[in-house]
Amino acid sequence: MDELLRFSLSPLELLVRGTAMYWFLLCIFRFVLRRDFGTAGVPDLLFVVLLGDAAQNGMIGEGHTLLDSAFLIAVLAAWNYALDFLAYHVPFVSRLTDPPALLLAKDGRLVHRNLRKEHITPDEVESALRSEGLDGLARVRRMYLEPDGKFTVLKRR
Template sequence: MSIDWYEMFAFSLNPLELMIRGTAIYWFLLFVFRTFLQRDMGAVGVADVLVLVLVADAAQNAMAGEYRSIGDGIVLVSTILGWNVLFDYLAFRSPRLRKLLQPPVLRLVHEGRLLPRNLRREYLTVDELMAKLREHGITDLADVHAAFMESDGNITVIKKEQDTETAPGSGGYRDRMR
């Protein structure tokens, strides 16, 4: 059994065609994720998950031989990673593009009151929100000044300041920042 080194590394498809295919799939999936699945998962953004899935699939095809060469897989993976790096760079440099590419921060609680419309927008149930509040040590919604869904999917909670007469020396958020 001999190894055909040329066939293993030679392109079976035109590299430009691979780049166009990779670009088309990347743009389509990015559109779908940004339009229909705006809620990010944990500290990993949707674009990160998208790249991970596409790169894994492209690399798997190159390794398993569905493409005829490793070179095909390298071009496709490089195209996908290139788009991701370019978008990250452009979002970093351009506030306008950042607004388009990253979901905005969304207020979920204001002065102890739920904002049901915003919860619905993120498909977040009251039980899920309360679980997140408990992670921050809050059991009563009245203790929340504000809660936000961040662009990375995490929930940030700002507690109401305690009454300084009943809790001397406790300070508040502003005192801790000095």
């Protein structure tokens, strides 16, 4: 029980590690990641997951130096930036990192193959239509599932 209630590192070292990693990560998020997390793609989400693991080693220690973790995070940030840059300039890379919008409804009818592909129920479609102020598919020209997970509805005139 004594081992559970003791510091394995000095509180001052934990304070310095935690503070340094907080400010380093804040700078990474501010200057590398996109401003709106609603537009985060798969590479951005992967970056955030890996970032958490890399930062944990820097804050807790476990035989890794703060510089090791900061360097690893910088490498991950560089890859994230490089993929965003390439996706903007090279259409092939964009298709790999960001899925295209998926057609869910066309001319008032559901595209069931695409609903099954994404495991979207007709109830979820109806809910999205209600949030757009529509009470059914009759006024829908096209409905898409966007790469960020949001629904877009194009109404009939």
